[in-house]
Amino acid sequence: MYIPKKYRMGHAEAVQFMKIYPFALLVTVDEHRPLATHIPLEIREKEGKIFATGHIAYGNMQKKTLDNNRDVLLVFQGPHAYISSSWYECEEVPTWDYLVVHAYGTARILTKDELKSALDTMLTHYESHRENGRLWNTFHPELLESEMKGIVGFEIEITSIQAAAKMSQNRNDTDYKSIVAELEKSKEQGDIQVAQWMREQRKGLFE
Numbered sequence: 414m415y416i417p418k419k420y421r422m423g424h425a426e427a428v429q430f431m432k433i434y435p436f437a438l439l440v441t442v443d444e445h446r447p448l449a450t451h452i453p454l455e456i457r458e459k460e461g462k463i464f465a466t467g468h469i470a471y472g473n474m475q476k477k478t479l480d481n482n483r484d485v486l487l488v489f490q491g492p493h494a495y496i497s498s499s500w501y502e503c504e505e506v507p508t509w510d511y512l513v514v515h516a517y518g519t520a521r522i523l524t525k526d527e528l529k530s531a532l533d534t535m536l537t538h539y540e541s542h543r544e545n546g547r548l549w550n551t552f553h554p555e556l557l558e559s560e561m562k563g564i565v566g567f568e569i570e571i572t573s574i575q576a577a578a579k580m581s582q583n584r585n586d587t588d589y590k591s592i593v594a595e596l597e598k599s600k601e602q603g604d605i606q607v608a609q610w611m612r613e614q615r616k617g618l619f620e
Contacts, residue, residue: 422576492606528566
């Protein structure tokens with residue numbers, strides 16, 4: 414992914430971004446044909462390394478490309494918005510603002526016990542704060558065993574990250590404020606989230 418220097422996201426920010434937007438696109442190649450699956454992931458850091466854990470359906474043929482594959486790509490996308498050049502002081506062309514992370518790594522298939530642990534962790538993440546949350550030990554063991562037969566778990570050790578935050582950093586303060594103001598008029602959630610992100614980057618402009 415081509416990222417001009419002014420739009421590059423820092424490493425720590427990129428890792429945090431993956432945790433905030435964990436629904437990613439898993440991309441691999443099978444005999445020169447790209448394969449892709451949209452899946453939720455758990456991102457964790459251990460001993461200076463970053464790992465992404467998830468699972469796909471057993472019937473998904475992409476499973477064949479995940480064992481000891483050193484060329485796996487994960488695409489994490491955050492909020493994005495169309496930016497009209499009518500919001501600028503001077504004549505310009507329109508553009509698109511966005512947040513995105515490309516994470517490359519090596520995949521392996523999880524053992525049954527590792528898959529159980531990964532599913533337990535995911536349920537704890539998404540259910541523990543809910544009233545009557547459905548944690549691992551609240552399900553009947555036979556149901557869990559049956560459901561696990563229908564999925565394949567995997568872990569990806571992330572070895573390289575490319576992260577872009579193209580969010581109108583190149584605009585002067587007047588244009589920047591105008592963009593935020595116009596986006597905040599929108600009813601689109603993505604537009605509002607982009608505006609919120611931009612406000613955080615130049616807080617002094619909005620005090």
